[in-house]
Amino acid sequence: MSTPKSILHGGYHHPLSRSWQAERTLTKEMLMYPIFITDDPNALVALEALPEQYRIGIDRLEGFLAPLVKKGLKSVIIFGVPLKEGVKDPQGSKAEDPEGPTIEAVKLIRRVFPAVFVACDVCLCEYTSHGHCGILRDDGTLNNDLSVERIQQVAVAYAKAGAHCVAPSDMMDGRIGAIKRGLMDAGYAHKVMLMSYAAKFAGAFYGPFREAANSAPAFGDRRCYQMPPNARGLARRAVLRDMEEGADAIMVKPGTPYLDILRETADLAKDYPIAVYQVSGEYSMLYQAAKAGVFDLKQAVLETMVGFTRAGATLILTYYTPRLLDWLDEE
Ligand SMILES: NCC(=O)CCC(=O)O
Ligand SMILES: [Zn+2]
Ligand SMILES: [Zn+2]
Numbered sequence: 001m002s003t004p005k006s007i008l009h010g011g012y013h014h015p016l017s018r019s020w021q022a023e024r025t026l027t028k029e030m031l032m033y034p035i036f037i038t039d040d041p042n043a044l045v046a047l048e049a050l051p052e053q054y055r056i057g058i059d060r061l062e063g064f065l066a067p068l069v070k071k072g073l074k075s076v077i078i079f080g081v082p083l084k085e086g087v088k089d090p091q092g093s094k095a096e097d098p099e100g101p102t103i104e105a106v107k108l109i110r111r112v113f114p115a116v117f118v119a120c121d122v123c124l125c126e127y128t129s130h131g132h133c134g135i136l137r138d139d140g141t142l143n144n145d146l147s148v149e150r151i152q153q154v155a156v157a158y159a160k161a162g163a164h165c166v167a168p169s170d171m172m173d174g175r176i177g178a179i180k181r182g183l184m185d186a187g188y189a190h191k192v193m194l195m196s197y198a199a200k201f202a203g204a205f206y207g208p209f210r211e212a213a214n215s216a217p218a219f220g221d222r223r224c225y226q227m228p229p230n231a232r233g234l235a236r237r238a239v240l241r242d243m244e245e246g247a248d249a250i251m252v253k254p255g256t257p258y259l260d261i262l263r264e265t266a267d268l269a270k271d272y273p274i275a276v277y278q279v280s281g282e283y284s285m286l287y288q289a290a291k292a293g294v295f296d297l298k299q300a301v302l303e304t305m306v307g308f309t310r311a312g313a314t315l316i317l318t319y320y321t322p323r324l325l326d327w328l329d330e331e
Helices: 015-019 058-070 101-112 144-161 175-186 204-213 232-245 256-268 280-291 297-311 321-330
Strands: 031-038 044-046 054-056 075-081 117-122 165-168 193-200 249-253 274-278 315-318
Touching: 031 058, 031 101, 031 117, 031 321, 054 058, 058 101, 058 321, 075 101, 075 204, 101 117, 101 144, 117 144, 144 165, 144 175, 165 175, 175 193, 175 232, 193 232, 193 256, 204 280, 232 249, 232 256, 249 256, 249 315, 256 274, 256 297, 274 297, 280 297, 297 315, 297 321
Parallel strands: 031 054, 031 075, 031 315, 075 117, 117 165, 165 193, 193 249, 249 274, 274 315
Antiparallel strands: 044 054
C-alpha cells in the first residue's frame, strides 16, 4: 500500500500542473540562430550535411531572415564562410575584412532588422589555410600569444561593425581577458557582450558544421585546445577562469552529451547567462532519426530543449530555431 506522501501522480495529472513543474520554460527570447554567410553575394546553397540549413550570400540575407523575424526570431550568431580562391592564409587575415561576409552581414542585419540581436562567432578556422583556430608555429603546434592577438583584433573589428555580442570559439588561453581589454580600449566594452565558449569539447558532433563552414583542419585535430570529453574538472576551471577574465555569458558546447557540465556550469556561474550550443551533429542526428521513423521530430527536439532549460540554460544556440519558432506558436 502506498503511503499518502508517496503519491506524486496527482501533482502532475493536468497539463497545466505539468507545466508548473518547470523551473524555466522555453521562450523565443532564449533562441539564438546560427547562420552561415558566404562570400558569393547571391548564394543560397542548401547544406547536404545540415538539412534545411543554408550558406547565404549577403544579397539573399534579408529575404532569408524576413519571414523568421516575422515569426519572432530575436537573435542570430553569424559564421563567415569565405569560399573564394586565395582568401585563406596562415594568419586568417581576412577574418575582419570590412568587405568580408561577417562584417557585411552584421551591418546589413543591424540596418534592416534593428530589433534583432546580432552575435558573431569569433574564430580563425574559417579563414586560415591550415584550418586551425589559431596561428601555428613551424612545428604545427599553436602559438597561443599570437593567436590571442589575432582573435582580439577580429573581435574588436566585429564590435566596431555593430555586433551586439562577440563569442570567441577558438579556445585559446587568455583570449577572454584580451578581448575584454580590446573592447575597453576601443570604447565598446559598455555595449558589447562577451560570450565565452568556455567549455567547448572536442569530438564527433561537429562533423556537419565543417562542411557548412568549410573549416576542417588540413592536418591533425583540435584536441590540444578544445577539451577532452571526459574533462569535468578542466571545464570547471575554464568556466571560473573566463568569469574571472571578464566574460559576460558562459557557453557549454555540445549540448546533449554534456548536460551534466551544463548543470554544473549553471551552478558555478549562477549570476551569468548560461548558453548551450546544440551543435550540427546533434541537429543532424535528430533530423535523420526522425526521418527514419525513430520518433517525432517536434517531440524529440522539444525534449532536448527541456533538457537544456532544466540543466540551467538561459540561451540556446540551435539550428532548429526556425522550426521552434513555429512549434512554440503551436504549443
Ligand atoms: N564554433 C562553432 C563550431 O565549432 C561548430 C558548431 C557545430 O558543429 O554546429
Ligand atoms: Zn575555430
Ligand atoms: Zn568553432
